[in-house]
Amino acid sequence: MTAKPVNTDVRLRHGRVSLALSFFVQGVAFALLVTRIPAIQDRYGISDALLPAFLAAVPVLAGVGSVLTERIVARVRPRTVLRWSQPLVLLALLGVAAGDQVWQLIAALSAFGLSVGALDASMNMLGVRLQRAYGRSIMLGFHATYSLGGIAGASLAWAGAHWDLSLLLSYLPVVVVLLPAALVGSHWYTGAETDTKSGTRIPGEPAATTPGKSVAFKALLPLCLVMTFAYIGDSTVSNWSAKYLQDVLGSSEEVATVPYNAYMVTTLLGRAAGDFGVRRFGPVAVVRFGSLLAAAGFAVVALAPGAWVGILGFTMLGLGLCVLVPQCFAAAGRMFPEASDAAVARLNIFNYVGFLIGSPLVGALGDVWSYRGAMLVPMLMILVTLVYARSFADGTARYGGGHDRSRTADVG
16 A cells, blocks of 8 residues: 655645635635725726626626636646736736726726636636545635635725725735735645655646546536526625615615625635534535525515614525535536536636626516515525535545545555
8 A cells, every 4th residue: 555645734734725815815806896896987987887897797707717717727737827817816906906098997807807717717626626635525614715805805995995095005005915925825736636745646636637538517507507596696695785775674874784794704604614514414414504594594685674684684695605606616526526627617607607697687676576576586596406405415525534535546
């Protein structure tokens, strides 16, 4: 039996920390962009009629970036894509703040969208590989650091708006700190197939693509639908929670800011604890519980008699929805162990599909029907997830014991 290299566990730990840092940096960057949209609109003189086109361009281009990443990782390692796409995201964010002409905004947002797609795909590719190497659920922890970064970014954006700082003054210090941190951290990404000191193959790190292996979209489709439904729910909260509380439930402007903050905090808490739930009860049970809790949250929001009951519903949504997306990526990796990079890249596209559908869908239903009724539509979509819960079944690992068959085969 071949002995495992002494430094492999240390390398995996370093890889886990460095990848968590990458998720955190991405959370900060994305939150800084989306929470300062009014300031960006004012800086470039974008009309309300044109603003939706600019906002839609980012997820569309991110989807293109994810598709391109699938092709790129057939030739280079995902860690290489991640190493260079993250600095590009930060520099594109700075470009949004530095320009003053509409064409400059278009160029910066285009670079941001394409690099975000590559970044999201490659981060989750490495997360799936690391989870396989560990032989237990760790994927939710990475997404928890993303949520933490989102809270930090939104807080920094609030400070910039509160102190009436220009976009450049708001973004520049963040980029100056995070860009070198991301570059230094990228040194420990564990995307290589072999240990650099011993030359021994690292458990759970398959080649980016195994010849002859492909992803059957029909098999991946249930996960794609769940990913779409989860992001429709998420975009409903991010785009409509404040308006719903103020216009439908009659809250003050200050109280209307509470639901999204509560949602982000409970998303962080749910993801931080979620890996323990997966290890104890398995991914299928966690996905079912999360789906039921999220659906109940939408029901509470739709039926809420007042603002604080509505906030309770949005809090339940955070705890329920937060487990679905990380488990989609983890399930795709288990479903296609020899083509996990391609599976993750394709699944990642539906992140942006859900984001594009969610906000216009709720807005249109609210206008022609009612906003209370509109909240029931994402609720029904989330309930459909229960039909596909078996797609999350773990066929390669017994999480409770931390044992992974593929890992045994690698070191045996």
